Amino acid sequence: MARVGGTSGQFALTFVDALSKMIKLSSVSKTFGTIAALHETNLDVSAGKTTVLIGPSGCGKSTILRLIIGLLEPTTGTIEIDGDRVSPANILRVRRRIGYVIQEGGLFAHLTASQNVLLMAKHLKEPVERMETRLLELCELTHFPESALQRYPVELSGGQRQRVSLMRALMLKPSVLLLDEPFGALDPMVRARLQDELKEIFKHLQQTIVMVTHDMAEAGFFADCIVLLNEGRIVQSGTLNDLRTKPATEFVREFLRAQRAVEAI
Amino acid sequence: MKPIILMVLIFALSAGAQAQRIVVGSKRFTESYVLGEIAKTTLQNAGFAAEVRPGMGGTIILWQALQGGEITLYPEYTGTIAEEILKTKPPLGTDQMSALLRQRGVGMTGELGFNNTYALVMRRDRAAKLGLHKISDLRDHPDLNVGVTHEFLDRQDGWAPLSTRYGLRMQNVRGIDHALGYAALANGSIDLKDAYSTDARIAENDLVVLDDDLHFFPQYQAVFLYRLDMDSRAVTALEKLVGTLDEPRMRLLNSEAERTKDYASAAALYFGQKPVSRSDDFIGKIGGWTLRHLELVGASLFLGIIAGIPLGIRASRPGPVSNFILATSGMIQTIPSLALLALLVPLPFFGISPVTAIFALFLYSLLPIVRNTATGLQDIPTAVRDSAAALGLEPRAQLWKVFLPLTSRTILAGVKTSAIINVGTATLAALIGVGGLGEPIISGLNLNDYKTILEGAIPAALLALLVQSFFDGLDRIFVPKGLRLKQ
Numbered sequence: 213m214a215r216v217g218g219t220s221g222q223f224a225l226t227f228v229d230a231l232s233k234m235i236k237l238s239s240v241s242k243t244f245g246t247i248a249a250l251h252e253t254n255l256d257v258s259a260g261k262t263t264v265l266i267g268p269s270g271c272g273k274s275t276i277l278r279l280i281i282g283l284l285e286p287t288t289g290t291i292e293i294d295g296d297r298v299s300p301a302n303i304l305r306v307r308r309r310i311g312y313v314i315q316e317g318g319l320f321a322h323l324t325a326s327q328n329v330l331l332m333a334k335h336l337k338e339p340v341e342r343m344e345t346r347l348l349e350l351c352e353l354t355h356f357p358e359s360a361l362q363r364y365p366v367e368l369s370g371g372q373r374q375r376v377s378l379m380r381a382l383m384l385k386p387s388v389l390l391l392d393e394p395f396g397a398l399d400p401m402v403r404a405r406l407q408d409e410l411k412e413i414f415k416h417l418q419q420t421i422v423m424v425t426h427d428m429a430e431a432g433f434f435a436d437c438i439v440l441l442n443e444g445r446i447v448q449s450g451t452l453n454d455l456r457t458k459p460a461t462e463f464v465r466e467f468l469r470a471q472r473a474v475e476a477i
Numbered sequence: 478m479k480p481i482i483l484m485v486l487i488f489a490l491s492a493g494a495q496a497q498r499i500v501v502g503s504k505r506f507t508e509s510y511v512l513g514e515i516a517k518t519t520l521q522n523a524g525f526a527a528e529v530r531p532g533m534g535g536t537i538i539l540w541q542a543l544q545g546g547e548i549t550l551y552p553e554y555t556g557t558i559a560e561e562i563l564k565t566k567p568p569l570g571t572d573q574m575s576a577l578l579r580q581r582g583v584g585m586t587g588e589l590g591f592n593n594t595y596a597l598v599m600r601r602d603r604a605a606k607l608g609l610h611k612i613s614d615l616r617d618h619p620d621l622n623v624g625v626t627h628e629f630l631d632r633q634d635g636w637a638p639l640s641t642r643y644g645l646r647m648q649n650v651r652g653i654d655h656a657l658g659y660a661a662l663a664n665g666s667i668d669l670k671d672a673y674s675t676d677a678r679i680a681e682n683d684l685v686v687l688d689d690d691l692h693f694f695p696q697y698q699a700v701f702l703y704r705l706d707m708d709s710r711a712v713t714a715l716e717k718l719v720g721t722l723d724e725p726r727m728r729l730l731n732s733e734a735e736r737t738k739d740y741a742s743a744a745a746l747y748f749g750q751k752p753v754s755r756s757d758d759f760i761g762k763i764g765g766w767t768l769r770h771l772e773l774v775g776a777s778l779f780l781g782i783i784a785g786i787p788l789g790i791r792a793s794r795p796g797p798v799s800n801f802i803l804a805t806s807g808m809i810q811t812i813p814s815l816a817l818l819a820l821l822v823p824l825p826f827f828g829i830s831p832v833t834a835i836f837a838l839f840l841y842s843l844l845p846i847v848r849n850t851a852t853g854l855q856d857i858p859t860a861v862r863d864s865a866a867a868l869g870l871e872p873r874a875q876l877w878k879v880f881l882p883l884t885s886r887t888i889l890a891g892v893k894t895s896a897i898i899n900v901g902t903a904t905l906a907a908l909i910g911v912g913g914l915g916e917p918i919i920s921g922l923n924l925n926d927y928k929t930i931l932e933g934a935i936p937a938a939l940l941a942l943l944v945q946s947f948f949d950g951l952d953r954i955f956v957p958k959g960l961r962l963k964q
Contacts, residue, residue, distance in 0.1 A: 281867050307869035318864030322882040322957035331878065332868045364959035380868075 234259040234388060234420040235280060240289035242275055249275045251444045252288065262414055262421040264431040267441035268467070273424045275444075277390050280422070281312050294387055308332070311381030311389040315396040317373040319365040319380075325372075326361040329379045336384075350379040353413055371402040378410075382417075391423040395430070407433060428452075428471035440464060498526045499711060502539050502548035502829075505532040505908070505919070506655060508593065508675060508727065511734050512552035514744030516701060516715065522748075523714035531740065532919060533829055534908055535628050536561050538822055543583065543702060547829040550703035550715070554593060556695040558585070558702070560633040568695065584705050584712065587719035588698040591675060591727045595629065595694045598672045598684040600662060611688035612643050615669075619646045624667035627652040634695055636671075642693050656922050673697075675724055677732035699727075722747075738926050767936050770913035773903045774944075777835045778896050781842030785895075786888065788843070789850020790876065803851065806844040814841070814905045822909065834906035834913075841902055842895035849891025853884035886956045893948040900941045904933065914940070 235257035242250040250272040257263045265273040278284045279291060282303040291298045298306050319328050326347060333343045351358050354375040365373055374394060381389060394410070395403045411434060414421055425431055431438050432452040439449040448460040459465040499520055503513030513529045520527035530548060533539055536557055542548045553562075559569050563577050575585050597612055604610070607618060615621070629635040630652045640647065653661060658670045659678050672679060672686070674697075679686065699722070701715050722730075726747075734743035788806070792799040812820075817837050827833040857880055865879040881888075907915030914933040921929030952961070 278863075283863055283866060304869050304871060307867055310867070312864070312867035314860050314863060316858075316860045318860040320861065320865070320879055320883065322885075322959045324959065332870065335870060335874060335878065364962055366959065366962050377864075 264435035311386040317377040502551035554697035556697040777838030785846030792851040793854035845894040853887030
């Protein structure tokens with residue numbers, strides 16, 4: 213793992229590194245009072261790939277997402293996004309390059325679906341025409357009916373709300389998409405359909421994606437790289453096959469076993 | 478904060494304009510109202526533009542209003558001047574009293590002619606049954622229920638020194654409003670109360686005065702106190718009243734005032750005119766009170782909103798500042814409104830004016846608005862809070878575009894609560910002569926006249942309902958549609 217250097221001699225290396233590593237956590241830890249939510253962690257997220265953070269509740273997976281988008285500040289260490297070190301000074305700029313989708317969707321109840329999607333673009337005074345075009349593009353991408361754009365969140369189904377949330381995250385063409393248990397609140401049928409569609413969307417976007425889940429089947433379905441966490445530490449990272457065939461610890465084996473498929477019962 | 482300064486300026490200017498006129502104040506009992514009207518008519522007959530601020534309160538409020546220049550003169554009693562204003566122990570001669578007042582910038586007319594001293598009164602049947610004739614007879618009856626006015630309870634010539642002088646050990650003594658005290662006496666809730674010797678209700682209610690056999694009560698000769706900067710011709714006009722009112726005549730005027738429920742007509746009787754009939758413009762009168770009432774509520778609520786919402790926003794964040802804001806706005810609410818008015822009146826910029834009433838109402842309107850704003854913002858789900866931040870909105874934009882609209886219903890509910898509370902509390906503005914629907918309520922309470930009370934109470938209740946539905950209408954404008962839909 214090549215570190216970003218400061219001298220001109222390392223320029224080529226730095227450039228390649230910046231292209232391939234979209235997100236880079238160096239010695240990042242987070243403690244709340246005396247409780248460590250995340251022990252010192254190094255993590256590189258490859259550009260254009262889907263990385264899934266998985267682990268039991270409280271393992272620190274959501275903490276990592278919240279650190280990346282700056283909802284939490286790291287206790288130690290640094291976070292770089294696309295070569296920029298995240299700091300309070302540039303956090304607004306960084307956030308505008310990241311899309312963030314959370315479990316309940318986090319939609320604003322006082323705004324219609326289209327107002328939710330366009331809120332930030334309007335705030336940044338983007339040209340109206342470009343916003344309209346992008347909105348229709350996103351409807352098509354996420355299979356959201358245009359006729360429902362004027363509805364308020366309470367008038368939408370759970371699946372539709374997640375689609376709006378995804379459109380909102382993608383509106384400004386972010387370079388990174390973060391998803392925190394995006395299917396968590398959906399019933400199984402809707403969930404399966406949305407998973408299929410989302411995979412199509414991801415393939416289409418060719419984007420850096422970090423997703424948090426606790427479901428190994430979901431992780432295997434989406435991930436180019438799975439990062440398994442336990443008690444605030446990364447236990448193992450690799451493909452589903454790596455985890456299955458070469459489990460690093462007993463915990464990895466146990467975690468995989470606990471996620472039994474219906475067919476195995 | 479600018480609008481506050483503006484409002485204070487407007488009121489300061491209007492108060493300045495009124496200072497050119499002669500303003501007669503009066504205390505909150507029948508005789509003082511009547512004397513106030515007599516002074517007004519006397520001054521008007523002498524060519525002055527005079528007006529009355531009736532029933533402003535007790536001695537302290539009137540004295541402060543006189544010193545502050547909100548009023549030019551008011552009727553007072555020599556005993557009260559010695560005991561409450563000059564606070565002197567040995568009895569004073571008229572000249573000494575006049576000289577001491579002059580040092581404080583106040584002049585005193587000669588005595589009007591009657592002595593309205595304090596007296597202790599009982600129902601005739603009750604006194605006869607117990608065989609009570611004089612105050613010293615009370616020594617053998619420590620179990621009687623005593624209900625005296627709050628002022629008498631605290632006065633230097635009031636209940637405590639009286640008890641010491643007579644060696645009374647009464648066990649049940651409480652403070653009760655003067656007008657309500659007569660009703661309590663009539664239904665037997667209390668056995669004994671204080672009264673003024675010229676009080677018309679002594680005869681009306683068939684009460685007996687217990688003889689002051691140890692001559693405890695000082696002389697209470699009626700006079701007018703006036704500011705020394707009052708026009709000397711006005712002083713001359715007032716001095717013509719000296720010696721023209723003896724006790725029977727005063728009692729007659731008091732009785733007339735209570736019978737007709739009209740102080741101006743009783744005053745007219747003094748001038749030998751036919752009593753002027755009560756104003757027939759019933760609708761116009763109630764309309765005027767209601768309008769003033771709405772002004773008080775509207776101005777105070779407006780200030781409450783522009784100060785309360787920012788305070789609520791600040792208080793929604795954890796920390797000592799928030800605790801301070803919430804604790805203070807809560808504490809204000811526990812101060813009785815009458816006490817708050819009394820505390821504000823002596824302060825500079827306030828005094829006996831609408832500013833004082835509006836400021837007091839403003840303070841009362843803060844708590845619901847501050848608390849609802851703070852709670853509403855705190856109750857925004859973390860998911861929504863995180864989403865707003867994660868979009869990259871600046872904190873200010875998060876507040877204006879997301880958090881405040883989401884909280885609008887709760888904030889509006891707080892404003893609504895404040896508005897309705899203010900409609901009720903604003904009736905107390907009449908205590909400092911500012912008017913509003915409290916005016917008929919308080920004078921009705923004084924006259925024991927339920928019809929007059931209802932003239933204020935019914936419009937006030939209707940106004941509260943109207944305010945309620947007005948704000949229900951505002952819901953449609955200020956609460957975004959997405960929050961009004963049912964799931």
